[in-house]
Amino acid sequence: MRYRRRGLDIASHALLILALIAFCLPVWLAITAATHDQASLYTGTAPLWFGSEGLGNFRAVLTEPVGRLGTDVTRLLLNSTVMALGIAVGKIAIAILAAYAIVFFRFPLRRLCFWLIFITLMLPVEVRIMPTYKVAADLGLLNSYVGLILPLIASATATFLFRQFYLTVPPELLEAARVDGAGPWRFLRDILLPLSKTNIAALFVIMFLYGWNQYLWPLLITTESDHMTIVVSLKRLLSSADNLVPWQTVMATALLAMLPPVAVIVLMQRYFVKGLVDAEK
Amino acid sequence: MATLRLNALRKTYPNGVTALHGADLEIADGELIVVVGPSGCGKSTLLRMLAGLESISDGELAIDGRRVNDLEPAERDIAMVFQNYALYPHMSVADNMGYALKNRGVPKAERRRRVEETARLIGLEDLLDRRPKQLSGGQRQRVAMGRAIVREPRVFLFDEPLSNLDAKLRVQMRLEIRRLQKRLGVTAVYVTHDQVEAMTLADRLVVMNGGRIEQVGTPMHLYARPASRFVAGFIGSPAMNFLNARLDARLGGDILTLPCGTRLASPIPASGEAKTVCLGIRPEHLAVVPEGDVIDGDLSVRVELVEPLGADTLVHARLDGQDDLVVARIDGIRAVAEGDSLTLRPDPGRLHLFDPETGQRLAPMEPECQHSTCPA
Missing domain, CATH: 1.10.3720.10 (MetI-like)
Known part of the structure; x- marks a missing residue:
């Protein structure tokens, strides 16, 4: 880095962090949502932390036929x-x-x-x-x-x-x-x-x-x-x-x-x- | 170890360009032939035809008496060293050298033994595990040589192998190639545009020009008795001086008259009426004459440029009252400055005369000598 200016540093880091949030938040929500049960997902707020199911939903989709699909995710x-x-x-x-x-x-x-x-x-x-x-x-x-x-x-x-x-x-x-x-x-x-x-x-x-x-x-x-x-x-x-x-x-x-x-x-x-x-x- | 015979070898490309107009040459077993000529003279084409990389349009190529015109390169049992070395970049030095053996189905242990033996011969033992890009130019050159040697081919082909090296390394590798080739006794054809390389390496030199072989002979023979003005100008450094002269018969000996009026005794007899000839004098056969010692036949010149080389000095000078420039190679200790007037004396026994139209040598050609010790 040849140009080190405080203002530039702050601005570029802010932009970086914003982009990171924009990219990571959906993934994070997907991860947390996958660990809840259906009832807690329909309370109206998106859960930002892990729920009660743990890896149970993953185990279920991998081993049992999923809903209307008639086959498992494996x-x-x-x-x-x-x-x-x-x-x-x-x-x-x-x-x-x-x-x-x-x-x-x-x-x-x-x-x-x-x-x-x-x-x-x-x-x-x-x-x-x-x-x-x-x-x-x-x-x-x-x-x-x-x-x-x-x-x-x-x-x-x-x-x-x-x-x-x-x-x-x-x-x-x-x-x-x-x-x-x-x-x-x-x-x-x-x-x-x-x-x-x-x-x-x-x-x-x-x-x-x-x-x-x-x-x-x-x-x-x-x-x-x-x-x-x-x-x-x-x-x-x-x-x-x-x-x-x-x-x-x-x-x-x-x-x-x-x-x-x-x-x-x-x-x-x-x-x-x-x-x-x-x-x- | 092999003999090669080229019989009216011709190359015409599909677009109608003829790169080689029928080359005839016999190459003896263990001989190192250097093919030399300016760019575009067909020397690389000739070599690639020997290798089998270019097809032969007409004529016959025989190795050890067997016609090989239609054989694949690998079947001709030749090895080639390329100008840019063409090493396989992803293979170690050992794999590069052993690749041809591997393709021939030589067992691994045997392959290893031969690669190591060759590596010792050319001083590559410590580099066998390296990749080509980890090597210096000289080392790559060595690997390329090793790759050729390890196969024990019948013929080595070299395509300007030293032109990518710096001057010092070039001299060193030149000696090494010569030493190796003699030691292994393998017939070799070496292409170069560098006439110094050509002179020092060759058992016999082949000078090419415009797709034709101009002259074949030992380096000293070509130096002393160039068959044409082209060969005379190409062999020797700096190049031979050429002056127009009139040859006519006089009482008391045939005389060459230069445009500046200087008269020289002709090395060949005049025939019939006077005619124009091209007189060639090598720079090293012009000696500076001390003042007061001038005789008829000396050239008085004015120095235009001085190039000191150390042992010798090259003097570029203009003939008095003429446009002709001559170069003389004189002793380095003699002080000469630009603008000086000098008198130069051509060595009367070393004048060359050529036909101004055909460029052919105008002197009885001695039968071609076969030894590098042949008298000049």
């Missing part, structure tokens, strides 16, 4: 994890191979392939969701993990990012590998993949969150609770027309839905930091 978390992992891993694998082909191989219509991939960047899932649904339905993919993952598995963004990274790899590295007797697969496995470790980690986080937060597509393709994802279920829990909303259950479920993305970020962050400190270029 199952929903599993579904979401499978979907998010499938999408993240699939996107990265496909993007690596596609970018590898585009950058390191000379084949007819190579440029056209790249531009076609690039153009799909402009088409979000929602734009093509009806035809995609029709195709998925015709293939019998409704209510299946394949149906959840497959239509979202290709990523132009990731392909583009890997392409840009591969273009910065010195061509001599490829030549040295060729002289050293490494074929295309070996070059990919031994040289290119280790070099793209940090890119892969970053993309994994982004793509996992993307997959986890999918709402519209799982909502369309799953009609039965055994393949429903947790994000979709959250909304469903809230829409109880004739009952009181069981806020303690909703809060517990919401908190559980937050845990896997947080875990992924915390775990992968160590790779980022490692990649930054140990930058291998």
Whole structure:
């Protein structure tokens, strides 16, 4: 800090604290609300401290079928994890191979392939969701993990990012590998993949969150609770027309839905930091 | 250990540009060939064709008598040292050196033994666990060398391997490369644009220009008997002086007349009528003549610039009444100042004459000598 002025210090700290409160208060309320019983939540004041239930609500949503959902949250978390992992891993694998082909191989219509991939960047899932649904339905993919993952598995963004990274790899590295007797697969496995470790980690986080937060597509393709994802279920829990909303259950479920993305970020962050400190270029 | 034969090797790119117009060369077992030339002369293309990194458009390349035109780089059993070293950044020094062996399925223990043996040979024992980025430029250069040596290839290819090093390290590594290559006895092709590097390293030099091989020979042969004006100007530092002269027959000997009127005895006989030739004199073959000792054939010049190098001094001077600049390399202890008048005497036995149009040497070419000790 080069400029230390008291007024500036106070102002910036005040702003920081305000932002922290704005961000943390809802989370805090969710945590405390999840530990109350339904009666105490309908007294009219939001509880700022833990209630009588302790972890009871969490235990309940994880082990017993929740309200209108017909299944427990463990199952929903599993579904979401499978979907998010499938999408993240699939996107990265496909993007690596596609970018590898585009950058390191000379084949007819190579440029056209790249531009076609690039153009799909402009088409979000929602734009093509009806035809995609029709195709998925015709293939019998409704209510299946394949149906959840497959239509979202290709990523132009990731392909583009890997392409840009591969273009910065010195061509001599490829030549040295060729002289050293490494074929295309070996070059990919031994040289290119280790070099793209940090890119892969970053993309994994982004793509996992993307997959986890999918709402519209799982909502369309799953009609039965055994393949429903947790994000979709959250909304469903809230829409109880004739009952009181069981806020303690909703809060517990919401908190559980937050845990896997947080875990992924915390775990992968160590790779980022490692990649930054140990930058291998 | 291998012999190489290049037979009318040609490279034409798909866009129609021809980078190499048919190169012929025989390389003996254990020989260190240095290919030298200005940028864009095709020397790197030639090397990459030997490596198999560029396809061969026409002609034949044979290693040990076997045609290798269509073999992958790895199948040619060559090792290459790149200008930027091209070390694998994520691998330790040991893994970098052992990668080729690993790809060939050499067992781990054997691989380790060979890597350690090579590391000892080039003084890398203590660095085997480091990553390339933890090494200095000279150490990286060594690793690149080690990576080539450990495979025990038939041919080493060097693509300007020293151009990223500082001057002192370059001289040191140059000697080391020479020592290692002789000790291992591996045939090597070394590409550089640095003619000093080329002269000191080469068993034989290949001078290239515009996609063609201009001349092949020992460094001293190329220095003493350049086949063309290009070679004459490229080999030797500072470059040879070129002056236009008229060659005509006179009674009592054939005479070269310089534009300033100076007359020199011609090293070659004039044929028929007088003609213009290009006279080449190396800076080191111009001696300062003491005043009062001037004879016919000496050049009187005015000094324009003095570059003291220590042992020698380079004098850039203008011929009296002419625009031609000449450079002379004179003894460093002689005091010369800008603006001085000097008399320079060309060494009569070391004049070179070239055809002004074709640039070809206008003297009977001796058969090419094969030894670096060949008399000048």
